[in-house]
Amino acid sequence: MGTLFQSLIHSALSGIWFIKPPQDVSLDGYRIDKVIHYTDTVVAIYMAVVVLSLVYFIVRYRARPGHKAVYERGDKKIYIVATVVLGFTVFFSIDAVIEAMAFKDLKEAFWNFPKGANVVRVEVMPQQFAWNIRYAGPDGYFATDDDIIAPQNQMHIPVDTPVVVQMAPMDVIHTFYIPHFRIKQDATPGMITSFWFQAKESGKFEIACAELCGNGHYRMRGFLTVDSPEDFRAWLEELRQEQEETDDWSDWGEEEDDSGVPQDWGWPWNKKI
C-alpha cells in the first residue's frame, strides 16, 4: 500500500517534469517545438495568475463572521474597458504571436515545397495495415515500368536532402506520422495529399498511423531509415536490380501479390499540389 501510494504521488508529478517528446531530427521540426514552448510559457503565466487569484480570493474573501460582500455589479465603464483591454492583452500576447510564428513557419517551411534536382520524391500508399512505398526509378517518372518498390513498411531517404511525399490510400483514411520529424499528414481516399521534410541525422525511426483505420491501427508500424546519400543510392540500385531480375517472372502473379496490394498502384507525380 505504501509503495502504491508513493508511486501515485510520483505519477502526479512525474509527467509534468520528466517526459519529453522524441528527439527532433528534422530540419524544420524546431519551429513546431518553438511555438509549443512559447505557448507553454505564456499559458503557464496566465494559468498561474488564475490559480493565484483563485486561492487569494478564496482565502481573503471566504465567508466568516463579520465579513460582508461588497455590492459591486462590475458594470461601470471602467470595469468593462478594463476587462476588454485585458482580453485583448491575452490575444496579443499569445494568439497574435503564435499566429505570426505559425504563418511565418508555414510560408518558409511547411507549405514551401522544395523544387530542384536534388529533391527526392516518394509515393506512399497506406493500406490496412501497412505502408507501401515507391520511388520513380531511373527515368524519373512515376507509374512506369522501372518504378522501384521498397519492401513493405520500409522507407529510405538520404540525409540532408529535401524529401517530398505524395500519398493516396488504398482503402480508408490513414495518417502518416513520424514523431521524430514532427510530421503528420492525412491520406484520404480519392485525393492525393503531400508533405515534405528533411532529415538532419542518419538513423532508423518509426512511422506510425495516427488516424484510426481499423482493428490493426495500433500495429500499422513502418520504418524510416535515413542513410547517407551514397548508401541510399546503393539501396535503391540493389532494389532496382532485384526487381529487374524478377521482372521476367512477374507475369506469374501479375494481378496481386500476397499482401493483396496491386503491383501497379503508382500514379503520375502530381505537380499541381
Next chain:
Amino acid sequence: MSDGTAHKQSFITKYIFSTDHKMIGIQFLWFGTFWLLWGGLQAMLIRWQLAYSGQPVPIIGKLLFGASDGIITPDIYNQIFTMHGTIMIFWAVTPLLSGAFANFVIPLQIGARDMAFPVLNMFSFWTFFLSGVILLASHFLPAGPAAAGWTSYPPLSTPVGGIAGHGQALWALSLTLMGIAVIMGAINYVTTVIRMRAPGMGYFQMPLTVWGIWLAAILNAVFVPIIAAGLIFLLLENVFGTQFFIAGSKATVEGGDPLLYQHVFWIFGHPEVYILILPIWGIVSDLLSVFSRKPAFGYRVTATCMCIITCLSAIVWGHHMYTTGMSPLLGKAFMFLTLLISIPSSVFFLNWLGTLWKGSLQLRAPMLFALSVVFVFGIGGLTGLYLATVTSDIYLHDSMFVVGHFHYTLAASVLMGSYAALYFWFPKMFGKMLNPLLGKIHFWGTFIPLNIVFYNMMVTGYAGQHRRLYDPYIYEFLQNLKPLNTQISWWAWLLGAAQVVLVVNLIWSLMKGKKAERNPWNAATIEWTVDYPIPHGNFAQMPTVYTGPHEYSNPAIQGRDWISQTEKLTAAS
C-alpha cells in the same frame, strides 16, 4: 394545465408519459446518469488495456468478454472507446444539460407555467429514450457495436472499412434519432425563452443559466440537422450500399468524397463543444454569484460575450481538419477565427474572477464544484491554443494531447459543472438536501484524480503517444510511457470509485436526507420562490419580475443580503 391548479393524474401520465417539464427533466436526469455510469465503466476498461495490455480484465472480464477469456481484443478495444465517446457526449452530457437542467430550470427561472410545447417535450424524451435503447441493443450484436471512433469517419465506418457486423448502422440510426430528439428539445427551449418570460423579465433580467442553455439550444436547432443529414447518408451507406463518402480504389462508382463527411461532422461538431459548455458557463456564472453573495460581475458583458462566442463557434470547424491537406488560405482563416475566440473568452473569464473579488465566499458543495470549473476550464481553454495553431497542431493532432484537452473542456468542465448544478437544484427537484459532507468528499475525490488523469494524458500526447492505440508499446518511442500510463489508469480508477460516493449520496439523501427549505441557498432567482413539491403549472400566481437575477448584498436591502427577482427593491427595504 394553463390554470396552474392541481389536477388529477394517473401514475402513467404523471411519471411516464408526463408533459410536465419538471418530471421530464427528472426523467432526463436518471437517463443521463445511467449512461454516465455506463460510459464511465467503459473508460475504466480503456484504462485497463492501456495499463495492462493484453491481460485479462479482473472480476468483470469473464462476464463481459467471455469469448476471449476476459481479454480485451483489438476489436473490442475499438468498440469500447467508440462507445465511450459516443455515449459520454450524446447520451450522458447532452441529456443532463440540454435535457435535465434545461427542462427543469428554464420555465422555473423565467417564470413560465411550462414549456411552450409540452407534448413535443414528452416526445423529445421518448425519442431520446428509443435512441438509447437502440444504442444499448447494439452492444449485444454478435460482432459488437460500432468501432470507428465517436467521429466515425468514412470509409472506415462504411462497409468498405472492414468493420464486421451491423454496429455502424445501428450507431448511425440511434444517433439520428438522438438528433431528432435534441432538435425537438431545442425548438422548445428557444421558443419558451423568447415567448414565455414572466412580465418584467427582459433578456437582460434572465439568469445567465438561461442565457447559456438558450444559446446552446439555438446552436442545437441550427447545427444538429446538419449532422443528422450526414448520419442519414452514413446509414444509407451501411444499409443500402450508397457511396456518398467512398472514394479511391474501394469505390465502384465515381463521385464520393470522404472529406465531405468530415466537413459535415465538424460544422456540427465544433458548435457541439459549445452546446455542451455554454449551459455550464451560465450555471457557473450564476452559482459564483449566489455563493459569493455578490452580483455577477459585468453581467451584460458576460451575456454578450457568450453570444459572440456562440456566433464564432459556427465558423471555426476547420481547425479539426488542419492535417487533411486543406488549402493554406483556409488553414490560415480557420486559425485566425479560432484564435479570435480567446478575446470574449478571456473577458467573461475575468468576469468570473470579478464576481469572486470582494465577495463573501461560501464554500458549500455547489460552490466548490463551480470554483473547480473556473480552474479546469482555464486549463482546457488555454490548451486549446496549441491545437488552434496550424503548426503545433501538426505535431499534436490525433494525439493524447487532444484527448487530454477535450477531456478538460468537455469531461472536466462539464462534469464538474453538472455536479455543481445537481447539488444546487437537487433540493428543488426532490425536496431533500444532498448530504454536504459526502458532497465535499465527492468533490475532492473527483477533483484531484480528474486533474492528474487529464493533465498526464496531455503529457503522454506531448511525448508522442497518438490516439486510439490498442497497444502503444509496440512502438519504441512510446515504451517509456508505460509507467506513466499505468499510473494514469490507477488515478482514473480512483476517479471512477469516487463516483460511488455520489451514488450513495443520491440514494441516502432521497431516502433519509434533510428536508429542504424553500430557499436553502438564499438565491434570488424565481425557482426558489415556490415550495416543493411544485405543482403542475408551477405558480399559483404568475410572478412579476422587478429586479435582476443577482441582487445580493445590495445596501438598499435590510435584514438579509438578497431579494428575489419577484420582489421590489423598495418594498424589501
